Amino acid sequence: MKVVKFGGSSLASAEQLKKVLDIIKSDEERRFVIVSAPGKRHSDDIKVTDALIRYYRAYTSDQDVTERQNWIIQRYKTIVDELNLDYSILEKISESITKLATLPIEGNPFLYDTFLAAGEDNNAKLIAAFFRKNGLSARYLHPREAGIIVSSEPGNARILPSSYDKLEELRNEDDILVIPGFFGVTANNQICTFSRGGSDITGSILAAGVKADLYENFTDVDGIFAAHPGVVRKPDSITELTYREMRELAYAGFTVLHDEALIPAYRGKIPLVIKNTNNPQHPGTKIVLKRRSNGLPVVGIAGDDDFVSINLSKYLMNREVGFGRKVMQILEELNIRWEHIPTGIDDMSIVLRERELTPIKEEEIVSQLTRKLEVDHVDIERDLSIIMLVGENMKSHIGVTATATKALSDSNINLEMISQGSSEVSVMFVIKTENEKKAVRALYRAFFPREDS
The missing domain is CATH 3.30.2130.10 (VC0802-like)
Structure with missing residues (x-):
């Protein structure tokens, strides 16, 4: 049983989503799919999350939000059109995006989180519909229904230990579950996000909760390198490293994986592998509790x-x-x-x-x-x-x-x-x-x- 997380660059366009579909179809053990919001399609593009931040700022400063809403909806519409999906899914997404501008501003500490979470939440709905259209038994699952109950700390949510009992029940599901990353729900039913980049955290929590055999984190690079490729030309790729080593490297600037994402998987003793959506045959970098081979002193x-x-x-x-x-x-x-x-x-x-x-x-x-x-x-x-x-x-x-x-x-x-x-x-x-x-x-x-x- 595998939990699979896809980052924003892996979900930025219809072309990328077709690669994701092939990855899920190629291995029936991939039963839990955690998704980010659509990322950049090219260097001059805007991430959906950044567009939602602009939408939030316009709304809370009493500006006209129509243009902001339309840009975000159009971004999803482009993907829906290119994948030939039924417009019923776009209607749900449009309603969700538009409804954000009706939420109370005063005395609402979770408003910003609710805006940001809409990127992942609506993308999960779209991807689940795409999977079903292509013959997979898949369904969208909101973090509330999944059991991801978190502390009431806007922008820095922490999973509550009691959540893991509910998460373990998901093992019994037959469908492929598509779950939005980056946020959970408080005991009072408020949307509350993990720190930015927190879809990695959601994937790690799910992997620990369902006691997965492997947590696969798909991004746009072939794993982790021994040094930053922008500093050292063609550095060695790392085949395997330990959680402790990954934590040290993440602290000092390796941004492939959100460092907080290591904690649930580490405690659950779940091996994690970083792979490339654009090159899924590459073995990537596996992160384990203990390395099998001694190898070099410095990784x-x-x-x-x-x-x-x-x-x-x-x-x-x-x-x-x-x-x-x-x-x-x-x-x-x-x-x-x-x-x-x-x-x-x-x-x-x-x-x-x-x-x-x-x-x-x-x-x-x-x-x-x-x-x-x-x-x-x-x-x-x-x-x-x-x-x-x-x-x-x-x-x-x-x-x-x-x-x-x-x-x-x-x-x-x-x-x-x-x-x-x-x-x-x-x-x-x-x-x-x-x-x-x-x-x-x-x-x-x-x-x-x-x-x-």
């Missing part, structure tokens, strides 16, 4: 930018009981999330995403560190990137960090910080952003020397 190298570091020092800091807690309390009171905290005996660096640090918060942090904690020095360092060297086998190979630092040194790249957790799944390097791509290439050459990078 992937990722880089991400827009980090800053709060650097502080205080003489005899290590003797001051509770100093670290006091620093963290300052951040907590300002609602700031930190990423990494490398320390010395008299100094500490707190690495943050740049978006966490507004000018007002920055001023308050410096003031409190100086006034309350009486630090000797504090400064904010900007324009930083992190480079993650990832591989669970690093712990059984001597000299991985030495090889990495030599590669960076030979490329004249200065290290601002270096950090490695006790699990030894990854090594993190902090460097200036201007050197990020150069560093990824240098590390790739060091650990994948057979490839011309």
Whole structure:
């Protein structure tokens, strides 16, 4: 039994939907199909989700929404026409899109989520109709009926543990179930979305809930590469990696898979494979709890930018009981999330995403560190990137960090910080952003020397 998720690029047009139909028909074990909203057909196109955001903004600012509605409906109509589907499905979609502009605005914290979810919801209706027209016993299933009950956190919904009992009952269904991704329903019957890209999360939840043998995530690439193809020319593709490795790579900029999507499948011990809708015969990249072969010490190298570091020092800091807690309390009171905290005996660096640090918060942090904690020095360092060297086998190979630092040194790249957790799944390097791509290439050459990078 397989749960299959298709991303927006896989569902952008009638031509793409025909590929999806062939994929589902080719394997009778593919019984649960999770769909995104239609993505871009070409580089200048607009995603349906982005069109819905514009529609929402027009509606909530009391503008005429007719043009916005018509564009979205026409987008679905184009697909319906090209697939020769009955217009009854288009009527349902049109009614759903138009009805959004009748919902209450004031005192409705779920309005934005309801608008956004319409992309996936209407696409699922269309795809189920397309499957039936082509001989498949398929039906559309709303997340409410599926049992995807979530917390009341608009834009950041979490599946409720009690949902899994209801989801398991879906195993007994004979039809192919087409379920919209990206959102669930609260206990009070409100539409509530997962974080953006959350169709991956829906697929993972379904896979765990029905205890699938495999969760297939179809996108527009042949799996995951050892480095970003836009940085390294023709990097190695990764055949297999672990959930922990994927989490590290996703954190540091690998955007093929939504990182939160790993959690339900990981906990349910469901293997996951990333495949290409446009090249379904390619084996893709399989993500498992434990890799079958030892392989190379490093499976992937990722880089991400827009980090800053709060650097502080205080003489005899290590003797001051509770100093670290006091620093963290300052951040907590300002609602700031930190990423990494490398320390010395008299100094500490707190690495943050740049978006966490507004000018007002920055001023308050410096003031409190100086006034309350009486630090000797504090400064904010900007324009930083992190480079993650990832591989669970690093712990059984001597000299991985030495090889990495030599590669960076030979490329004249200065290290601002270096950090490695006790699990030894990854090594993190902090460097200036201007050197990020150069560093990824240098590390790739060091650990994948057979490839011309």
